Amino acid sequence: MRSGRREEWLTSVGIDVGTSTTKMIVSRLRIARMSSTFALPRYAIVERLIQYESPVITTPLIQDQIDELAIGEWVREQYLVANISPQDVMSGAVIFTGESAGKSNAAPFLQQIAEDSGAFVVATAGSDLEAVLAAKGSGAEAYSRESKDIIVNVDIGGGTANAAYCYRGNVIHTVTYHVGGRLIRLEPDGCVTYVAPALEPWLRMNSFHLREGERCTYDDLRAIAAALSRSLLSGLSGAQGLPNGRDPAVELLRIGREKSRHKAPPIYTRLMVSGGIGQWFYAKEASPRSLHEVTVHGDMGPLLASALRESCDQMGIITAVPSQTVRATVLGAGMQSTEVSGSTVYVEDDILPLRNVPIIQLPPLDRTRTYEQWMATFGTFFEQAAKWYGGPSGSIASGEQRSQEMGIALPALQHLSYKAFDKLAEQLAAQFRTHCLHVETLVLVCEQDMAKALGHRLRLLLQGHPKLVCIDQIRVTHGDYVDIGLPVQDRAIPVMVKTLAF
Template sequence: MSLEAIKSVGIDIGTSTTKLILSELTLGRVSSHFALPHFDIIDRKVTYVSEIISTPLKNVDEIDLLTLAGWLEQEYRRIGLSLSEIKSGAVIITGETAIKKNADALLHYMAERSGDFVVAIAGASLEGVLAGRGSGASEYSKKVKGIVANIDIGGGTANVALFKQGKVLDTITFHVGGRLVEIDSAGEVLAVSQSLQPWLFSKNYLLEKGMRLTLKQISDLSSGLCKDMLDCLVGKMPIGTVKALVHSASSETLPMINDVMISGGVGRLALEGPPPTLGEAAKYNDIGPILAAELMKALKNYPFSVVESSQTSRATVIGAGMQTTKISGATISIAPEHLPLRNIPVVKMSYSETALEQYIERLFFQGKELFHENSKVPFAISLAEMPYLPYLKLKGLAEVLGKVYARLFPRATALVVVCENDMAKALGQALRLQLAADMDVICIDQVVVEYGDYIDIGEPLNDTMVPVVVKTLAF
């Protein structure tokens, strides 16, 4: 097996906290020499973990870019490495940070300075999936028969991802987080997040800045949040009846959950036990410690098995593995004016003639939940293990792909399809006939990708080759 070791960085910029992790990843070829080259991360070693800092903000609406940049430079100096020595990495912007006024400026700033990094604004659904992979819930679901839910609770939201056999089934995000109510050591309310107001109103809770709360009042408030969230997860309260608490959901009903893992900052606090005094409860100037204690207490009333996660507050990316491939231009269909493309997330589909349109529609809805639907290319579609398709069936596949994509992503300027086998040129031409003139098609083959990978597609080389970089997030 051919091996390659690379240094990689994972940076998570969240609502409340920011952290950096340096890792050494070993990439190994897992395909035979007679098959398409496919590398996997076969070993990972974390070599440095930064202190978890408070995410620097100029004000409630803006990230402090200069302070954040200064901290990153300081961390690189501490590690003793320059950016040029870091071969790959991942910068994930999550939580309420992702909706700050200058979040896009942060995205571009990081992309310009981060070389071959995955740089992504993670919506609540993607954040939940990443956390579930980082906590070990995704991997654990491969070993058990039932469905495993990872509840990742940070400062602003609780992001829940449901896994079965390593695959994402559903996601749901709640307005439940430790920093939604800020308090001081005397119990005085310093701030109440706007996102919590609809739920407070629905429960006839009066909570305003300047009010003074007792430990019991904060516990009752936290208990109410946890109960409604867990009632929704077990189906006692339909999603439609708790809209004041639900930020977003991939479907209206959830399957039965067997096991639960807790991650995020609140997950770490849950390991510490309930705070004995108001002063202890307010040590982070928010309700996080009490929310964590009430969640662990509430879980005992539900039919879940609570499984310890392998990571809690650091359940995030530690970097990204990377492989570069050059593919022949003879078998692909491209729109050169759209290249290069960077950091395009991958949604993987399997071909089936049964209920094809409903399947593709559900898959694209999931992609819409996970990724940036307003971007010019929200995601790439990977067609894996495709059978040989005669022309009429290939045309039928193109019709469904084109119709559903155009309807769900009217602002997109290109449809990107990644095929494992040699069919890109024919499929690309069939797709072009289905789409409007202002929607281009980029269809490449001979590339192996997995759900959740990111790809870069470079400019054509000598009109015959296209370089493709596949980046796999490491946890």
């Protein structure tokens, strides 16, 4: 932001390279200063205009790898059509989602496309983080804040169904299943060209015999789509409200079942469906009645969407309409605002500068809970942080020795006694040791002036791992990213807060 200006317009770009589709959005963001002249600068997005929405294209692959040349050329073409250049882009994000995130050339290409496209936040979104992003983009998170109900948004694309349960504006649970439109691909005559290996155990358990090179009928495919929809809804609901209880076959579809104990999902009141299947789910067109209508994209996507809609009706599941479906996971913008942390900060040697540190926000402490009750919720949030931002809970993945950074935001705490402060530090250290040993650098962001004392106490409790940065007088929210620069005048630290806007 240039000094002396109260507001400014930024150009922002979001690019999502998914399992089956790739898309881009160009936004114009109006940023206004919300603080007074005598306070630390604080900015907010006050208006957002969609300047350009790209066509949704099939993600180009070569021998099951991302076609870097094709996507790079496509992005350049979209910039020309949108009449922008990389120099115009002051913020934004590029993410690889679904099965694209697992391609061996994803990580280096992700960095390259971000460097070529402007000032970007970059992320390879695992299934849990993808569910969170989709819940924000679909409007489920905002809907839950207004309705005070638990809303589950399930984002279904080509390979996965990423579900996020939202309550009072926060994601409280995530789960992902191998359910998607392109898990089965076929020709208009019914010839099966692909069956995803992840789907085969579920097919066998349900006595479906589907093999590549063979033909299936419309009735066969419809039966598979109906059973797959029922399994998904069973997994999302647990056994609650289901006439025959939980479908045992759904466990064969759940991603991550081998790594951790699965928690029962919360009881939700409304279901949102986003992603490519969501676009079909809410379409007014009649359900496909023939293989030719089903295979308009060479897969079973339209039939899966109609089967899911019918299953919701049969089970009495109340649905809500999202604000975005196929583009829900596109990160529309990264709003960047510079703030200055207080002088009482704690920073270990040779850590700074840091870039793109993801933030998870601890819940606020309200009058309905004591400090002890509030700190008892930390385990859930640290477990989510470990899943969303960087790998396995409590250990480094086999063969993975990369540096990992994670940020935890602490809300403002009133009347914090020394005893409560000490207990807070102990709980933070205990939860870190339980869930986040893979993290190499931990950033604590405090709203109030307590960073230096908290850093020194945690250093004693954590005994050298991880490296610590504690900054204060900075306000961030869940899902933000922060850049932390080198100290100014040996004390103040510039912090760039990047709020992903959808």
